[in-house]
Amino acid sequence: MKARVIVTLKNGVLDPQGKAIEGALGGLGFDGIGSVRQGKVFDVELDGSDASAAKAKLEQMCEKLLANTVIENYAIEIE
Amino acid sequence: MKTAVIVFPGSNRDRDMFSALELITGSRPQSVWHGEATLPDVDLVVVPGGFSYGDYLRSGAIAARSPILKDLVSKADAGVTVLGVCNGFQILTEAGLLPGALMRNAGLNFVCKEVLLETVTDATRFSGKFEKGQVWRCPVAHHDGNYFADAETLKAIEDSGQVVFRYADGTNPNGSVNDIAGVMNAQGNVLGMMPHPENLVEDLHGGLDGRLIFESLLNAA
Numbered sequence: 001m002k003a004r005v006i007v008t009l010k011n012g013v014l015d016p017q018g019k020a021i022e023g024a025l026g027g028l029g030f031d032g033i034g035s036v037r038q039g040k041v042f043d044v045e046l047d048g049s050d051a052s053a054a055k056a057k058l059e060q061m062c063e064k065l066l067a068n069t070v071i072e073n074y075a076i077e078i079e
Numbered sequence: 080m081k082t083a084v085i086v087f088p089g090s091n092r093d094r095d096m097f098s099a100l101e102l103i104t105g106s107r108p109q110s111v112w113h114g115e116a117t118l119p120d121v122d123l124v125v126v127p128g129g130f131s132y133g134d135y136l137r138s139g140a141i142a143a144r145s146p147i148l149k150d151l152v153s154k155a156d157a158g159v160t161v162l163g164v165c166n167g168f169q170i171l172t173e174a175g176l177l178p179g180a181l182m183r184n185a186g187l188n189f190v191c192k193e194v195l196l197e198t199v200t201d202a203t204r205f206s207g208k209f210e211k212g213q214v215w216r217c218p219v220a221h222h223d224g225n226y227f228a229d230a231e232t233l234k235a236i237e238d239s240g241q242v243v244f245r246y247a248d249g250t251n252p253n254g255s256v257n258d259i260a261g262v263m264n265a266q267g268n269v270l271g272m273m274p275h276p277e278n279l280v281e282d283l284h285g286g287l288d289g290r291l292i293f294e295s296l297l298n299a300a
Contacts, residue, residue: 014254016225
């Protein structure tokens with residue numbers, strides 16, 4: 001089973017890297033950009049076929065390691 | 080005072096810390112590899128600076144899940160003094176021993192320079208040898224030192240006197256909220272700080288300001 005975990009910064013947490021990317025995109029001539037926030041994507045392959053068990057396991061992975069929940073949110077997608 | 084320094088793959092200020100501890104406590108610290116299960120019986124455990132695991136995932140994130148951390152957390156809960164410097168501070172926040180998180184510097188640059196610190200409180204085991212409000216010199220060297228805590232946590236740590244050191248006189252090098260440079264847990268036995276006091280303890284370093292932290296700990300032990 002394949003899963004994708006997306007980790008993003010919480011609202012209200014400053015993202016200097018996103019700001020720099022936003023500035024660089026503007027510099028390349030892309031207009032109309034409201035804002036850019038950057039994050040991380042993890043593609044995880046899991047044994048088994050039970051999607052709800054996989055989701056529960058991935059949630060634990062996020063809570064324990066993949067995300068720092070002080071500053072980050074996570075979302076889990078299972079194919 | 081008996082001390083130990085935890086060494087991770089990618090630690091690089093461990094020997095500076097060893098040297099400072101030996102100089103000031105008069106006894107040789109024990110080196111503890113991160114893969115070990117238990118810490119020796121000591122008065123102070125130091126988590127040193129560096130780039131543990133190459134800062135992969137988030138600075139300090141992988142090191143905070145090392146085998147030795149389990150024992151560090153239980154010793155910290157039992158009241159043993161723990162000091163985390165730079166990457167050590169990042170590891171202690173990632174391990175949940177300290178509030179908040181350390182993010183990419185607001186200016187996006189690695190900063191390696193000297194800053195001024197204000198000792199906010201002298202009523203801790205880490206700062207007893209300072210005067211309250213004392214401003215002192217200290218080197219910094221980091222890329223992810225931008226301290227962040229949500230509004231509720233920030234109010235709690237400010238109100239309870241857990242903020243021990245602040246960047247002073249406009250020298251905040253990384254955008255840390257409330258100029259926070261060093262913060263303690265609620266129990267008062269775990270301190271994390273981005274600046275490197277171990278790098279200002281000998282005349283050859285160009286100053287002795289950093290000694291006061293170690294002398295405070297020695298005095299309190």
